[in-house]
Amino acid sequence: MSQLEAVDTLVIGSGPGGYTAALRSAQLGMKTAVVERGQIGGVCTHVGCIPSKALIAEAQRYNLHRKWNKAVDSAPFENAQAFKQAVVNKQAGGVDYLLKTAGVTVLKGEASLVDEHKAAIKQPGTEQMISFKTVILAMGSRPIELQALPFSGRILSSTEALSLFQIPTSLVIIGGGYIGVELGQMYAKFGTKVTILEGGEQVLSGFEVDLAAPVIRQLNADGITIITGATAIKAEQDADMLTLHYLKNQEQFLTTAEYALVIVGRTPNTDGSLGLERTGLQVTSRGLIETDEQCRTAIPHIFAIGDITKGPALAHKASYEAKVAAEAIAGKPSIVDYKAIPLVVFSEPELASIGLSETEAKEKGISVIIGKSSFTINGRALALKASEGFVKIIADQASGIVMGAQIVGVEASTLISELALAIEMGATVEDLAMTIHPHPTLGEVIMEAAENAVRKIMMNR
Numbered sequence: 001m002s003q004l005e006a007v008d009t010l011v012i013g014s015g016p017g018g019y020t021a022a023l024r025s026a027q028l029g030m031k032t033a034v035v036e037r038g039q040i041g042g043v044c045t046h047v048g049c050i051p052s053k054a055l056i057a058e059a060q061r062y063n064l065h066r067k068w069n070k071a072v073d074s075a076p077f078e079n080a081q082a083f084k085q086a087v088v089n090k091q092a093g094g095v096d097y098l099l100k101t102a103g104v105t106v107l108k109g110e111a112s113l114v115d116e117h118k119a120a121i122k123q124p125g126t127e128q129m130i131s132f133k134t135v136i137l138a139m140g141s142r143p144i145e146l147q148a149l150p151f152s153g154r155i156l157s158s159t160e161a162l163s164l165f166q167i168p169t170s171l172v173i174i175g176g177g178y179i180g181v182e183l184g185q186m187y188a189k190f191g192t193k194v195t196i197l198e199g200g201e202q203v204l205s206g207f208e209v210d211l212a213a214p215v216i217r218q219l220n221a222d223g224i225t226i227i228t229g230a231t232a233i234k235a236e237q238d239a240d241m242l243t244l245h246y247l248k249n250q251e252q253f254l255t256t257a258e259y260a261l262v263i264v265g266r267t268p269n270t271d272g273s274l275g276l277e278r279t280g281l282q283v284t285s286r287g288l289i290e291t292d293e294q295c296r297t298a299i300p301h302i303f304a305i306g307d308i309t310k311g312p313a314l315a316h317k318a319s320y321e322a323k324v325a326a327e328a329i330a331g332k333p334s335i336v337d338y339k340a341i342p343l344v345v346f347s348e349p350e351l352a353s354i355g356l357s358e359t360e361a362k363e364k365g366i367s368v369i370i371g372k373s374s375f376t377i378n379g380r381a382l383a384l385k386a387s388e389g390f391v392k393i394i395a396d397q398a399s400g401i402v403m404g405a406q407i408v409g410v411e412a413s414t415l416i417s418e419l420a421l422a423i424e425m426g427a428t429v430e431d432l433a434m435t436i437h438p439h440p441t442l443g444e445v446i447m448e449a450a451e452n453a454v455r456k457i458m459m460n461r
């Protein structure tokens with residue numbers, strides 16, 4: 001065992017939480033090391049956000065060419081996989097470069113906490129010790145495995161589903177959350193016969209019915225079969241096929257497919273050989289680590305960020321918390337404020353949501369005004385042949401302050417940032433309505449939804 005030099009900040013895990021924390025810590029003048037047992041960049045870069053969005057973009061391009069009778073690639077899926085890998089490599093290289101130039105020490109291996117101020121970094125055949133003043137835990141999460149459908153053979157997690165080398169003829173997806181819908185639609189656009197099995201009443205259950213409806217219509221148009229209120233109970237596999245048994249309305253049914261893809265959520269990496277117990281830190285029943293508004297755990301020099309903490313498991317939530325944690329360690333008064341975390345589904349059409357929804361406002365008894373406008377006659381949307389969808393803004397009735405927004409439609413993922421800024425800045429619908437938006441752009445629909453809210457507020461006065 002060799003002794004490494006001591007650092008001010010040790011970061012465990014190099015996903016969007018970990019690498020951002022390491023960068024910010026080094027920029028603030030602290031001697032920083034980040035340790036990674038897998039690949040630098042974590043889940044997001046290698047088996048999450050980036051590869052999925054690269055494949056989705058390729059599937060959409062392929063589908064458009066096919067629809068418009070343009071010459072299509074003879075090996076579209078194989079080439080999409082190669083493109084995806086090139087994107088991932090470039091992004092991972094970028095993270096590596098940023099860490100190096102910021103002076104962060106990158107350690108390869110599995111970190112195991114020895115006590116409150118020491119960790120062992122283990123690799124096959126070697127073990128190094130490192131001591132730290134402060135540690136930021138950013139170990140991320142892994143796919144939840146169902147006891148009845150353990151990952152093996154034809155039963156895949158999202159990780160394997162992003163790395164198939166041949167387009168499957170058929171796929172049954174268990175779980176109609178955002179990842180299931182994104183990957184299902186991607187495969188359907190490449191020609192796979194996709195079935196989505198969802199336990200709840202609607203796929204994308206986190207979204208209101210009117211928002212999910214245009215996406216569900218498109219999923220149906222893409223040939224995807226959606227079975228709601230269904231619970232997968234077991235599967236049998238042979239050399240070519242998988243038979244999945246499921247329950248619906250207390251009756252048993254079966255469906256066959258080449259692969260089953262189980263996407264029913266993620267579980268935090270706070271167990272195993274990490275040794276949290278040696279620091280005295282407790283986890284919740286779901287394995288999460290509790291933190292305060294500076295991402296500090298019950299032990300003042302131990303911080304936790306990203307998927308191992310409460311809240312949505314999203315890359316931008318992890319990197320946001322990373323900045324707060326590093327700044328708190330440097331003695332700055334930074335604190336988290338979760339009122340404006342965007343949630344995006346990269347489906348076709350895209351879905352995006354931020355802050356309070358209309359349903360939540362009703363449940364909480366908050367008096368709100370809903371401003372709405374659609375893409376139907378927006379010039380830019382028409383030119384893009386993508387005029388389905390709308391923007392909905394939720395504003396406080398008395399003050400007009402923007403409290404939430406949802407968008408379904410083309411480029412919702414990009415458009416939602418304007419509303420994130422509005423909420424962050426405490427802007428009113430009048431501010432949005434009186435902001436000059438360039439013409440012809442999709443952003444004009446946000447301005448029109450805000451104008452609609454302003455008119456309603458005026459009428460109520």
Ligand code: FAD
Pocket residue numbers: 012013014015016017018035036037038039041042043044045047048049050052109110111112138139140141158179269274305306307308313314315316317318
């Ligand atoms: P992670 O990215 O999980 O990184 C944690 C790292 O810690 C891992 O690399 C792991 O190897 C390492 N590690 C764990 N334990 C140890 C240890 N003991 N020692 C050393 N290293 C360790 N989010 C979005 O915001 N937008 C999206 O579009 C999106 N798409 C997704 C698509 C898919 C298919 C999946 C699976 C996820 C997607 N996510 C998306 C979620 C996003 O990937 C995660 O929320 C994000 O990666 C969490 O970041 P993190 O830093 O907490 O941890």
